[in-house]
Amino acid sequence: MTSFLQQLFNGLVSGSFYALLALGLAVIFGMLRVVNFAHGALYMLGAFGAVVLGDDAGLGFWWALLLVPAALAVAGMAMERLLVQRLTALDPLYNFLLTFGIALVCQDLLRMKYGSHSRPYDRAPFGGTVDLGLFDYPRYQVFVLAVSVVVCVAVWLLLTRTRIGTVVRASTERPELTRAFGIDTRRWVTPVFGFGVALAGLAGVLAAPMRAVNSDMGADLIITVFAVVVIGGLGSVFGSVVAGFAIGMIQALGNLYVPVLSQTSVYLLMAVVLLVRPAGLFGKEEHA
Amino acid sequence: MEDARTILATHNLCRDFHGFRAVNAVDLAVEEGTVHALVGPNGAGKTTLFNLLTGFLPPTAGGIRFAGTDITRLPPERIARLGVARSFQVTSLFAQMAVREHVELALQARSREKEGRRFWRSERLMRRFEAPAMDVLAEVGLAGLATRPAGSLPYGQKRALELALALALEPRLLLLDEPTAGMGLEDVDRTVALIARIRSGRTVVMVEHNMTVVGTLADTVTVLQRGEVLVTGPYRQVRQDPRVVEAYLGADVA
DSSP, X not given: OHHHHHHHHHHHHHHHHHHHHHHHHHHHHHHHOOOOTTHHHHHHHHHHHHHHHHHHHOOOHHHHHHHHHHHHHHHHHHHIIIIXXXXXXXXXXXXXXXXXXXXXXXXXXXXXXXOSSOBOOOOOSOOXXXXXXXXXXXXXXXXXXXXXXXXXXXXXXXXXXXXXXXXXXXXXXXXXXXXXXXXXXXXXXXXXXXXXXXHHHHHHHHHTTTSOBXXXXXXXXXXXXXXXXXXXXXXXXXXXXHHHHHHHHHHHHHHHHOGGGTTTHHHHHHHHHHHHOTTOSSOOOSOO | OOOTTEEEEEEEEEEEETTEEEEEEEEEEEETTOEEEEEOSXXXXXXXXXXXXXXXXOOSEEEEEETTEEOTTOOHHHHHHTTEEEOOSSOOOOTTSBHHHHHHHHHHHHOXXXXXXXXXXXXXXXXXXXXXXXXXXXXXXXXXXXXXXXGGSOHHHHHHHHHHXXXXXXXXXXXXXXXXXXXXXXXXXXXXXXXXXXXXXXXXXXXXXXXXXXXXXXXXXXXXXXXXXXXXEEHXXXXXXXXXXXXXXXXXXX
């Protein structure tokens, strides 16, 4: 029983990363109809950002948590303005290729400068364990889970309880009607893209103290995240977060009980969801 | 052609799609306070013309003036804020959003007050738009359905809600793209009565296929054919024009 619960908790922690990354993808896809294939690379840049800030500037984890997502948000907005925006009027395939290309360029530049081995990051803000009643659990992992849950809930509230959220949701669902109301939908596109990228950066910084930081870390993770997004429903913010945590737990329990299936379970689930509900568990079919 | 009473005027307006001229040298003058119908067979360029007038498409050539302002290359949201509201040919609503919330969103977009533009403010601020939203809904007969999600309304009431949204923007010019398209007779009658009621104090330009509706509502009719203006005039006169009889009304009249 304890090992079951412990494994479930492991799943929630890896689900924290899936949820943050899928959330960023969902927000970007919702507003721009662009599937950002560079998302994994941006997560990797977030982790490297934390390492480089630590090694070269001597800045600790808390600084990284603040500065790296902010810097990536700016980089993301520049990327949207200078590149993505030029292709949005064309077939979505063009932005698929563009963002995939950006991911490859980022990975290779990092590999060129730092090699392909993992970089150590020893500036975790706290070590030790917390007593969760039935078992002890690393304090930092509990912190990651808490941050992820708080951020996901905050984004959810932002989208559903504030006017900016209403405008963003309206622009997402009916851009033409929203513009006919006199609302400039385009002014939200660039900030929303930057925000989605910042979420990837945040996940990267959170990963640095507990994951191997190397140029491939994003590429490895993002494939699962895309499966998460498909299962939750492309563009569904709620679905992405729920599916993120659920997939984390399914993988972890798979590890425990059916180790053979632990890696494939996600894709099996994705195939089943695509067969039964092509729009994803929480996605909407394309009509009103 | 353009005089003091003209609220909307186009000059030599053209739009090409990949070498095909969908709108060709259209000169249109809409008089303030009138209902002006655009008729013509499918493919005559009516909806393209609407999209040019509201900024959703840039023209290939020519110009558009609204209330003395050149709006030729303004984006849709700027044209909307100048006082031009439009409905869409295909029903366009937020499926999950409640009927009243639609109107509140339109009202707050319209609002010029400081609070109306502070996006970080709580949704609760929308409450102050609750009463005016209900007034607009009452005007189109939807007050009893205020809390229903728009996606669950029957077709005729969806179209009525779209009219309510256009009204909430308090436009000087109301552009309606086939307001009775796809409706049963009863809904058509209701919509005609509604438009007859809301037209007072407003200028309406409507694309419409139903000639009874055009005859009932329109002061002026412009017949379009292959992207060009065939004839413009009062309904009775246009109806008897030999070119129109031949090109469009032919089968009905003969």
